[in-house]
Structure formats: C-alpha cells, structure tokens
Amino acid sequence: MAEHDLSTRTVFEARADMNTGADADTRANAAAIVIGGRRLTIEEVVAIAQHRAPVALSDDAAWRARIERGADFLRRHLAAGATVYGVNTGYGDACVVGVPAELVEALPLQLTRYHGCGMGAYLDDAQALAVIAARLNSLAYGFSGVRPVLLERLADLINHRVLPRIPAEGSVGASGDLTPLSYVAAALVGERNVMFDGALRDARDVWAELGVAPLALGPKEGLALMNGTAVMTGLxxxxxxxxxxxxxxxxxxxxxxxxxxxxxxxxxxxxxxxxxxxxxxxxxxxxxxxxxxxxxxxxxxxxxxxxxxxxxxxxxxxxxxxxxxxxxxxxxxxxxxxxxxxxxxxxxxxxxxxxxxxxxxxxxxxxxxxxxxxxxxxxxxxxxxxxxxxxxxxxxxxxxxxxxxxxxxxxxxxxxxxxxxxxxxxxxxxxxxxxxxxxxxxxxxxxxxxxxxxxxxxxxxxxxxxxxxxxxxxxxxxxxxxxxxxxxxxxxxxxxxxxxxxxxxxxxxxxxxxxxxxxxxxxxxxxxxxxxxxxxxxxxxxxxxxxxxx
Missing domain, CATH: 1.20.200.10 (Fumarase/aspartase (Central domain))
Structure with a gap:
C-alpha cells in the first residue's frame, strides 16, 4: 500500500453509533478511519475534523493485545513497588515528591483539574476534532500504558461529536499541550462543558444522555491524555x-x-x-x-x-x-x-x-x-x-x-x-x-x-x-x-x-x-x-x- 493510501472500514464496523441528523447521514455513508496499528495521514485527520468520516479502533487482535499488555505491565510494575513518574510521584518539578498508595488513584484527576486554567478563544469544532484525533492516534501507538476503554472513549468524543471546549491559549509546547488537553481529559471524566448537538452542555449530562458512564482514569491515564503534542499537531x-x-x-x-x-x-x-x-x-x-x-x-x-x-x-x-x-x-x-x-x-x-x-x-x-x-x-x-x-x-x-x-x-x-x-x-x-x-x-x-x-x-x-x-x-x-x-x-x-x-x-x-x-x-x-x-x-x-x- 502506498504511504498515503487510506485504510478504511465501513461505518457499520465502527464501535460507536453515529448521531442523528443530516450530518450523521453523510457520515453514515462514509468509511470509518481505522485507528491503531497503522499510520494516519494529514488528509484523514482533516476528514475527521470536517465531519466527513467517523473513526473505528482497529480489530487487529495483535494490536489490541499490545494495548492490553501495556496497561497490565504498568499495573504489575506499580504493584511490585516501582516508582513511576506521574503515577506515584508528583508532576514536573514535584517528581521528587512521593504519592502515598492511597492517593495514587486520585492523582490523575487532580492533574486534569489544576490545569483547567486555559484562556483565549475556544478552538472551533474542526480544530477540537483534529486535536482529539491526534491524541487518540498517539495513544493507540501502544507506548502509553492506557487501557482500551480510554481509546474507546476518545473515539466516542469523535463519533458522537462530544466536543470539549478547549481554550486556545496556555500551552508552551512542552511538557506537551498540558492545559488545553486537560479539557479533553475533563470531558472524558464528565467535568466542564462540551458542545453537543449544537448546544453548550455539561459533560456529565451528555454522557448520561448517551448511556455511557464517565471514565474513571487509571494510573497514568490523566498524564497520557495531557502530556503530548496533540493540540499543535491537530492544528x-x-x-x-x-x-x-x-x-x-x-x-x-x-x-x-x-x-x-x-x-x-x-x-x-x-x-x-x-x-x-x-x-x-x-x-x-x-x-x-x-x-x-x-x-x-x-x-x-x-x-x-x-x-x-x-x-x-x-x-x-x-x-x-x-x-x-x-x-x-x-x-x-x-x-x-x-x-x-x-x-x-x-x-x-x-x-x-x-x-x-x-x-x-x-x-x-x-x-x-x-x-x-x-x-x-x-x-x-x-x-x-x-x-x-x-x-x-x-x-x-x-x-x-x-x-x-x-x-x-x-x-x-x-x-x-x-x-x-x-x-x-x-x-x-x-x-x-x-x-x-x-x-x-x-x-x-x-x-x-x-x-x-x-x-x-x-x-x-x-x-x-x-x-x-x-x-x-x-x-x-x-x-x-x-x-x-x-x-x-x-x-x-x-x-x-x-x-x-x-x-x-x-x-x-x-x-x-x-x-x-x-x-x-x-x-x-x-x-x-x-x-x-x-x-x-x-x-x-x-x-x-x-x-x-x-
């Protein structure tokens, strides 16, 4: 296959159902862009951003097993008493601060919350979708230790068009796009506002309407969502x-x-x-x-x-x-x-x-x-x-x-x-x-x-x-x-x-x-x-x- 050929599956193979309406009808006749185990192209990100195609996680068994192995290894590594940055330590300069075992589960949510300080204009729908697609594809590379359910929820954001309200300003581009990506993480856990069906809504209410429970972040998953280059790359x-x-x-x-x-x-x-x-x-x-x-x-x-x-x-x-x-x-x-x-x-x-x-x-x-x-x-x-x-x-x-x-x-x-x-x-x-x-x-x-x-x-x-x-x-x-x-x-x-x-x-x-x-x-x-x-x-x-x- 040529480098920029598009690998697709029919939308009926996608995990998530599409929204109703004319735009959903258009996407229902499109092919889903496969995420996982393959290279994504700029054109595919643009297609996602312009609502012309949904996404589907790869059904390749080897790829799915690899994602599972990463999350499983991280759990076993922590259980063995290992110290992992941002999982049982503080963040950034606070990496020297150990986090007690009873607070490890709470740490990812804290990260998403204290980075909720973005300012400036909000990214538009196309920009938000491009950002989510870039973050999903990076995590699907299989080196981030996240669970498959996290990837599924990111796909849900795209396919249901649950769009985090992401302020454009507040990132210095390393440690990645921390503050703007905190709004993606917050949407997944049911916090802050999202655009859904043309209206500004509370994220938790939207998940309830879709019949999906907000995500409880696992070890490192807050950091995995936020500590990356998805905003700059999507844009x-x-x-x-x-x-x-x-x-x-x-x-x-x-x-x-x-x-x-x-x-x-x-x-x-x-x-x-x-x-x-x-x-x-x-x-x-x-x-x-x-x-x-x-x-x-x-x-x-x-x-x-x-x-x-x-x-x-x-x-x-x-x-x-x-x-x-x-x-x-x-x-x-x-x-x-x-x-x-x-x-x-x-x-x-x-x-x-x-x-x-x-x-x-x-x-x-x-x-x-x-x-x-x-x-x-x-x-x-x-x-x-x-x-x-x-x-x-x-x-x-x-x-x-x-x-x-x-x-x-x-x-x-x-x-x-x-x-x-x-x-x-x-x-x-x-x-x-x-x-x-x-x-x-x-x-x-x-x-x-x-x-x-x-x-x-x-x-x-x-x-x-x-x-x-x-x-x-x-x-x-x-x-x-x-x-x-x-x-x-x-x-x-x-x-x-x-x-x-x-x-x-x-x-x-x-x-x-x-x-x-x-x-x-x-x-x-x-x-x-x-x-x-x-x-x-x-x-x-x-x-x-x-x-x-x-």
Missing part, C-alpha cells in the same frame, strides 16, 4: 491542508492575472524551470502553464511582466517545496508516542524522556506561516497592478465596471485593494517565529520549551488573513478578466479559467455599480478556508476529499 494538520489549497489557488490567480493584464505566457515555459530544478517551482509553473494553454504572446506588448507575475512560480514554489517536509514532520509527530513516561509493553520497561517536546511542529509551523505570508504578499502585489491604470495595460481605473456616464462616482475595487494591503501587512507581522521565544517555566523544570502550539495558532492566523487576500484577489481578477473581454472580446481565455470565472461569478456578479462586497468576501473566504474553491483544478488534499465523498 498543524488543518494548516497544512489550507496551505496546500492556497498554493494551488495562487497559481490559478496568477494565470488569471496574466490574462487580465494581457501578459506573457512565455514566462512559464518549461525550460526555464528545468534549468533551475526546484520541484515546487516547476510544479507551480506547470499549473500556470496548463491554465494558459493555447494562449500565444502577442508581439509588441511589454517584453517582461513585472515580478509579481513573472516570478510567481518562484514564490509559490517555496511553499510547495516546504509542504513536502512539513508533511513529513507533521505526520511523523502525528504517528508518534509523545507522552512521558513511555511504557514499553514488549520489553516491560518504563522510559522517562522528552517526547512531549513539540520542536518539529514549532519549526514547521514557523516556516509554513512565512511561506504562506509570502503568498499573501504576492497576491496583494498582483492586485495592486490590476487596479492601477499606470500598470494594468488599459483596464479601467480600480477595475470599475461603471458606464461612462457614472464613472466619476464609481470606485470599483479601490477599497478592496486597500483592505487587502492591510490584511497582507498583518499576515507579515505574524511571521515572527514563535519557536525562538522559549520561556523557563515550572520552577525551571520546563526550562526549554517549544512554543509549538503558539506557532501553529500563528500559522492559522496567517492563513486566515491570506485567505482574505485571496478572496479579494479572486473577485478582483475575475472582474479584471471580464473587463478585458469588454475591451477585446477575442482575448483568449483558456477553458480552465472560464470554469473558474463561472464558479466565482455564480455567487459574486460583475461589479458595474459600486456595492458593499463584505458579504461576498466573507462567503468566498470561508470557501477558500474550507478548501472548497476549485474551478477545475484539484490539489493533493482535494484528491483525498474526492475519495472520501465518493
């Missing part, structure tokens, strides 16, 4: 998919801008990119070249288009190449045992280490947000060319579509370009790397931390802003091509670009008279963020999406 999976889609959209908009500006397709000739062999750059150029297929350069026009057009593959290509190693690092983290201590069920060892450290995710998200912000800057520069009569090769000022008699009072996309510039500036401001801002915390026990969750949140913010720029650029570029066709109806517009123009125009008609575009921009931004603007092209993520919906 990173979503960021990857959105960045992947944005790179493809940016190539489409570059092709459209070339047509609108009456530019030169020759800038994307394959030979140019064969002699500078960056794979992502060549890929971006090939996409633009495909979109412009059949367009010939007319003699007499400007010999070279400006950099934001001519060098677009070189900008987009950096992001495309970055995505290759970002995928590697995110999926390695996703498919890792990243709590502490680890329980080796095969050799019956307790391994005290630092796998909770989120350095790879932190660096990947810091790098990805820079690459994405450069896409915003590129699109903003292209948009600036389109609205400026000094550079747009004969298009109306500010892309106004007004009739001559009303041209003096119409301003077209002037304010849209100003707003795009503001969003771009803010995206660029957020590119300061989070990973270099390590803080010494917790009595200098956690004296070097990753800041991985802050990096992932920054990356999502940069993506949000860049998607706004992309929405503005999309509306403006479609307007510009339609204006170009008014000037010269014979302007060649290749079929893929026609399909894209039609898709956009269906929800945002031609701007002849000035109107407020906020609603159209918001709707288009939401579609871009959901990777749902295609116009005839398919990204890597889109191919997986198509497979899930088939």
């Amino acid at each position: 990173a999976c979503l960021a990857f998919a959105r960045a992947d889609h944005l790179t493809r959209l940016t190539t489409r908009l570059t092709a459209l801008s070339t047509v609108a500006l009456d530019g030169r397709a020759a800038h994307f000739d394959a030979t140019l990119f064969e002699v500078k062999p960056h794979a992502g750059q060549a890929e971006a150029a090939a996409w633009i070249r495909s979109d412009l297929a059949g367009r010939d350069d007319t003699p007499g026009h400007r010999l070279q288009d400006r950099y934001s057009i001519r060098c677009a593959p070189h900008v987009i290509g950096v992001a495309r190449d970055a995505l290759t190693w970002v995928r590697r690092d995110v999926e390695n983290e996703l498919n890792s045992a990243n709590d502490n201590p680890l329980i080796d069920p095969d050799n019956e060892r307790v391994l005290h280490g630092g796998n909770f450290y989120g350095g790879h995710i932190a660096f990947a998200m810091d790098a990805l947000k820079v690459a994405v912000a450069n896409l915003a800057d590129l699109m903003d520069r292209q948009l600036a060319l389109l609205v400026d009569v000094n550079f747009n090769n004969g298009l109306p000022r500010n892309l106004s579509g007004a009739a001559p008699a009303r041209a003096a009072i119409n301003h077209g996309f002037k304010a849209v370009q100003i707003s795009s510039s503001a969003w771009t500036a803010e995206a660029l401001k957020h590119t300061m790397p989070a990973s270099v801002f390590s803080r010494s915390t917790e009595a200098h026990n956690q004296d070097k931390v990753s800041m991985g969750t802050i990096a992932a949140r920054d990356c999502l913010r940069v993506l949000e802003l860049t998607e706004q720029v992309a929405a503005a650029h999309t509306l403006a570029t479609v307007q510009a091509v339609r204006l170009r066709l008014r000037i010269d109806a014979a302007t060649p517009v290749p079929a893929p670009l026609h399909a894209f123009i039609d898709e956009v125009s269906a929800s945002s008609p031609f701007v002849d008279e000035d109107r407020a575009l906020e609603g159209e921009l918001r709707a288009l931004t939401a579609r871009i963020g959901a990777c749902d603007l295609h116009g005839g092209y398919r990204t890597t993520s889109d191919q997986y999406r198509k497979g899930w919906n088939a």
